[in-house]
Amino acid sequence: MQKYSFNELTLADLKTLVDLNKKGIADYPWTQVKNVPLIENEKLQLRHIMTPTYPAHVMNEATLWARTIYPLLRLAEREDILATAEVSLTAQYPTFELHGIVDGILGKCIAGHLETPYLVIVEAKRGIEGKNPQPQLYGELLATAHLNWQDNGNDTQEIYGCYTIADAWTFVRAEITDIESERPKATLEHSKEYTESTEAETILKILKSIVSTYIETKP
Numbered sequence: 001m002q003k004y005s006f007n008e009l010t011l012a013d014l015k016t017l018v019d020l021n022k023k024g025i026a027d028y029p030w031t032q033v034k035n036v037p038l039i040e041n042e043k044l045q046l047r048h049i050m051t052p053t054y055p056a057h058v059m060n061e062a063t064l065w066a067r068t069i070y071p072l073l074r075l076a077e078r079e080d081i082l083a084t085a086e087v088s089l090t091a092q093y094p095t096f097e098l099h100g101i102v103d104g105i106l107g108k109c110i111a112g113h114l115e116t117p118y119l120v121i122v123e124a125k126r127g128i129e130g131k132n133p134q135p136q137l138y139g140e141l142l143a144t145a146h147l148n149w150q151d152n153g154n155d156t157q158e159i160y161g162c163y164t165i166a167d168a169w170t171f172v173r174a175e176i177t178d179i180e181s182e183r184p185k186a187t188l189e190h191s192k193e194y195t196e197s198t199e200a201e202t203i204l205k206i207l208k209s210i211v212s213t214y215i216e217t218k219p
Helices: 011-017 040-050 061-075 134-152 196-217
Strands: 002-005 019-025 081-092 096-110 113-123 157-165 168-177 185-195
Touching: 002 011, 011 134, 040 061, 040 196, 061 081, 061 096, 061 113, 061 196, 081 113, 081 134, 081 196, 096 134, 096 196, 113 134, 113 196, 134 157, 134 168, 134 185, 168 196, 185 196
Parallel strands: 002 096, 019 185, 113 157
Antiparallel strands: 081 096, 096 113, 157 168, 168 185
């Protein structure tokens, strides 16, 4: 069995493992969040997050995560769906294994333990260390789909993810099917890029909408 680390995956690797259907950037229904409400406390915290102290492009990754990314994940928490960081995930498909550390997750947590991940976040490297974050995110989405399939047994797994570059967020919605087959299928929808300095409300609304989807489908 072939084993792959999330941060070493390439698009070529993924094409040998799964039937990959990448859809283009568009205004998909799940990105239409104009009517998602924000309460006054959320708006207040957003104003605090958006108040610049120094530009995002000069912050290192750890500072960016602490000041601009994780606070938005925390604001999207609801009931037992909480934000966690630096989470180890492993998923074993019939012909390959995926494993590694996920930068951030919104998922069901019980007594401080992550049970079911729903949205995974990749904080992309910048500069000479930077590379296309999409293959890593796709691998994490596949791993998350498999873990959720083990939990609920649904034939189609709907999973969300995003990657951030500085303060820019791009979301991906994945439908993973044929999980027990030798060649699973993955259909991927991509949002436009949202810049936190000017579109923080939209980012938070998308996060809240995703969380609400899983709240509504819980038994």
